Amino acid sequence: MAPPRDILRLSGVQKAFKSPDGEDLKILDGVDLLLREGEIVVLLGRSGSGKSTLLRIMSGLVPPTDGEVVYRDCPVTGPVPDLSMVFQSFALFPWLTVLGNVELGLEARGIPREERLRRALAAIDLIGLDGFESAFPRELSGGMRQRVGFARALVVDPDVLLMDEAFSALDVLTAENLRTDLLDLWESRQIPLRGILLVSHNIEEAVLMADRIVIFASNPGRIAAEIPVRLPQPRNRQAPEFRRLVEEVYAIMTRRGPQGSRRVEGVSYRLPSAAINRLAGLTEAIDSECETSGQRFISLPNLADDMQLSVDDLFPLIESLEILDLSMVSQGQIALTSIGRRYVNGDTQERKMVFARQLLKHVPLAAHIRSVLDERPNHRAPAQRFLTELEDNLSEDESQRVLDVVINWGRYAEIFAYDDDSEELSLEDPGEESDALNYG
Structure with a gap:
């Protein structure tokens, strides 16, 4: 059996911004990262560690100051059409219905009206919003609005789904329900995705979803550790193996230098x-x-x-x-x-x-x-x-x-x-x- 192909590869990625006095403020430093076909990778770290900036560099929305991003063996020099992103904020257009919001990406790609309608309705049904096609965002709960965001991302049949704290703005029960539904779609191959990369600061979320956890350190952002997660899906939060892995992640994220303090x-x-x-x-x-x-x-x-x-x-x-x-x-x-x-x-x-x-x-x-x-x-x-x-x-x-x-x-x-x-x-x-x- 052939090994899984690389989808995204980052080599020595750095990012710095100019301060008001002209000094370089380094946000990311020497990041090497790989996303392979068939895996979910979670970037785990505290807010301000540069994870979201790295996600935008991967998608081609922001150029790195140094280093290289390669998608399917091609250098990334601008937005990558085969990558879709779901944001923490719902980012919906309030004047458009659910159907209008989901169709938007297809319209931007010049997809004919009938094909847009068919694919948008299928995505809405897939993500569990059938019956709300004519609703406006103001009529929906937070969880339903985020489902619209997922439908909009999936309707263009992306190769990779990038998620920037996609569940963090939701209450605990709603986030759990949406995570479970997404994992079910992924495991049953009802969506054409070849890879998922999620930015998170929730340790249990990372252990619940990831095939591999990449732990980020701060100031500047850099990879501190990588942990493979070999637990079968669906995962039981109360299982001893799950709890041990959560504790291992906590231990790594609170680890100190050689002096131990x-x-x-x-x-x-x-x-x-x-x-x-x-x-x-x-x-x-x-x-x-x-x-x-x-x-x-x-x-x-x-x-x-x-x-x-x-x-x-x-x-x-x-x-x-x-x-x-x-x-x-x-x-x-x-x-x-x-x-x-x-x-x-x-x-x-x-x-x-x-x-x-x-x-x-x-x-x-x-x-x-x-x-x-x-x-x-x-x-x-x-x-x-x-x-x-x-x-x-x-x-x-x-x-x-x-x-x-x-x-x-x-x-x-x-x-x-x-x-x-x-x-x-x-x-x-x-x-x-x-x-x-x-x-x-």
Whole structure:
């Protein structure tokens, strides 16, 4: 039996955009990827890792800065007609009916009216929307609108279906139903697709659908690992083999460098966005789970399920706790450190003091702001001063986001104050040294 042919092949793909000051901001770095006939590949990673940009490069909508994309042995230099894409947003024309939206791609290709109608009606029936041909998008639920998007993508008989977070805007039950229907169509060969490539940040979705999972790392986007999935379809989420694979993916996505811990280097580190109340809630949940189970480490997949947190919700919180040395992660499991236990068991003031100590110790930007305020006679400094420093290494938007994170953390810890009207940072009581600086 001949091996499956390559459909899409990416070699050394890079993508960079120009910042307002003319600097190159690298989004993707050295991506090598292959999609073969007869397989579903899921690109799994956190938001902002460049997955969607990579999908557009594959389709020919966006050119790479460097590297090569090859479709069926031909270099991709523009949009590829045999590739269809389904987006996270439904992207329907509100003034067109379901039938009109589905016909649109066929009309753009010059397909005669009678043939357009026949194929559009067949696609609508196939995707489970028979009877809604004359409905407008405003009359449909979110799940039904996304089905229209699938019908529009499939009606042109594509070779490959590209999906950009196609299920993420749907509620859990609707997304599950649509995923199952798509897999049934794929497994029964009722659709002419030769390959499917899905961008996702949902680990269970990836294990449920993929023949191969490609895990993306961030800043810049690059492939961190590839995992073959050899579980037969349909897959049982409760099966031990399924759960083990989910835990393996969690372990890879939370893996640290050689030192085994997350260390923040420099003031321009891309700190994760994490609200204080959510950090506190997560430490309390970890502590409660550990107390209930009698174990120090608890499973990240179980924690995510219990708290109903997605990867994009959970991972920034985990990273923040690790940065502050309030928790540690190993092999897809998490535990509170001794400092983390002191934090979670403390009263409001004790928590603030612990947090302040860890913030000044482990986040250079927070310590830098405090040092500048301490040294100035009036103990005040404009936020723009620190924003300008961040923009030496980060984009304008990213600089503002990182500064906002540190300001929120610092205000909670009471190591400095911030006036939103004047956009100034200051010491609330410059006559006294903060207790946080002496707290052991």
